[in-house]
Amino acid sequence: MSYSTSTSEPAAAHGPTLSAKEIRRYTFKVGLARSEGGIMELISEIYTYVFGAVVLIVMSGAIIVGLRHSLGLGSEPAWSASALAPGFASLEPLQASATLMLTLAAALLSVQMNIGPIAMTVPQTFWWLGLPVRRRGFIQPGFFRSMIWPAAGAVAVVVPLSLGIGADSSPALVALATLCGAALALLLYGIAGWVQIVGGERWLRPLTGAVTVIAPLSLVATALINNAEKTRVDMSWLQYLPTSWPLLVADGQLWPLLVTAVAVAMLAVVYANLERLSSASLKSSAVASAYVAGSVLSMDASELSRSLSNGSRSGHSWIRLPLVFHRGTLTRRSVLTMLSAHLTMQLRQPATLVRVLVLAAIPASLASVQFLGNATLIAVVLYFCAHFAVTGLGSVARFAAGNPSVDALMPLPAKTVRRVHYVIPAVGMTLWVIICFALLHVLGVGSWPLIILAVLAGPGLGGATLRAAFRPTPDWNMPAVATAMGPIPTGAIRSFLIGPDLTLISLLPVLICLISGVVPLLAFPIQLALTLIAYAWGTKVRKPKKKGDGGIFGLPAAAPKR
């Protein structure tokens, strides 16, 4: 057998190469023929999209009704009563909407740059990109497919805003505002695509990150200044930022629709330069997209947040805490080492800590806006912010859950180890609720007794952090369960709910008192009891499952093979 196939003129013994389109079609055709779904899979896909659209429309409708009631455009239900102190000068809806649009635009651009935005799958980058054919045919489908998400996101945001805010929300104006919003989102997609082609995201990335953090805080700051100085800071310039143009269209102005032409031109430029994308960039975006898809599938909010944010981290940190202790008993020294290690790992994630801090300010930023200052809305948003803060502060505990051998190195019982992991999140979440409720109080929402009640809830949220971090992972070895949203691994939904449930239980008295506007004395012992329950629940160490335990649908497990 001769192996001398190598040659200095490699193409000499070969015929004309196939086109990218032919190779792509071959790959899909062969793959499709072997997939299990066929026509039923297609129907399931359509059903999923229709179901998703209905859910989106219902949610948007609820927001629109709420906004219109808050603006006095309809009768006001009891649950949307203002939680603000009388005489408090709220921010105008237009400023809030403009800030929201700016934040979302920065977040969209940041996410787009982190995941590509023009992406292929990992196998495609490996098996296709090395072929000597024009790559446009490989890259183009990903370019068009990736446009759907920013456009859909823009529709989901702009439709309710233009319906809720526009004085004359005629269908034509809403449609034009939505078109403007979609064009704006696609322009940002085009910018991210251009950055992917030519590089140069070094200054854009920190800028978008800073805007995402600062913009929501600016609402709280402006409201505070307005009320302290008894004046109004002029923020009308915000509505002229391009990110606010869809709102102007909803208000009857048509010139911002020029952004549509700019977006088309930008996309055309990116399209014309698709072949300039490097393999390294396409591979990196393929890996990032796979990470995002995996996080969505595993329903892990913390992982999803990490996957959507910039993954590049410096290999070095200036944070150094003592890890070796010489005084006291062995148990005391081990506990101190663990605490110090936990704190070090947490402090070495500054981006996570900033995110957690911003989450503490979001309920206050809602309260500062004229039409959003109703207690129920603040309570709901506060719950979600608390949950995301819980997952943020649980990252170290989550690492410990995924790497049990590290904890096993310590000469401590499992129960003690778990309690040590509880300390930092409990302290962190207590500080979090103090910041959150103090900001609300300054803006005229709540009272001192409510802050004290919230402080009592803080340690309970620490328990929720551990419960979420040490929750059992979905069983990937078991058959997937069929759902309306497609097959999901066994235990995924249960896994998704473990953690948020204890956050709700821990915060229940606080949230009820926030909505009702009064803090009865009885609330304190109830809150204390729930916090103790949350602590006990969160620090409980699950017994590992025995091999013979349980079977599918409660049937006895199969006898182990000998």
Place this chain on the structure above:
Amino acid sequence: MSKPHKPAKPAAGGGSATAVRPELVRADRLRVGYGTKPVCGEIAFTLREAEAIALVGPNGAGKSTVLKTVVGQLEAISGTTHIRGQEADDRRLDFRREVAMVFDDDAFFPALTVEEHLAIVAAGHGSTVVEDLIDTELEFFGLTGERAALPHNLSSGQRRRMLLAAAFVRPRSLLVLDEPEQRLDTGMRARLAERLRSEVDAGLGLLLVTHDPEFLSIVATRAIFVDDVVKKMTPDQAALAISSENPHAG
């Protein structure tokens, strides 16, 4: 690995034969790393046809980073790499025609068989004898029985063989391999080493990273020790350096 026959090495070291062989790769004052932080010392070399350069060195020294930078998969901190006189850039069609590379990737289309993966590569490179090429490579890499197998049904070593086979079902004048001996059994390593050597003798340019001293001494015509200070070595010196750092290699 059993002691294989050591094929005769072509003249490498400044003889008249070297002067006439066309230059494949030229790396000039190359500094590689992540961000602005270099992972190893500055590197410079020229690889001509019928030459095989092995990059050796301890774990984490930056060998794979050098390899990826040379073929344009990573951006260099400074310095340049040229392939056949043109800047290394896999966006160019002629680059992709000439350069075959296998890194430590483990990515496959889950619904495509071994044969279909190889067919994409062979047909994508314009082969008119796809079936024959695939038959030959499946036989060489011991995958004939796995022709219709899906990737997730293969062992890690079989998947590695499939990746290597993909580099051989296509034409190439430069082959870049990152630790090709990885996950291969002793017999397969020996066969692969001899085959690579015969292809180098026939004109192939080979740039590889290896930790296997025996593999290196069969295949390489020259070696570069990559670390904080980069040193050029003979294959024998490099094999000795590897053996002393890793007595269990091979």
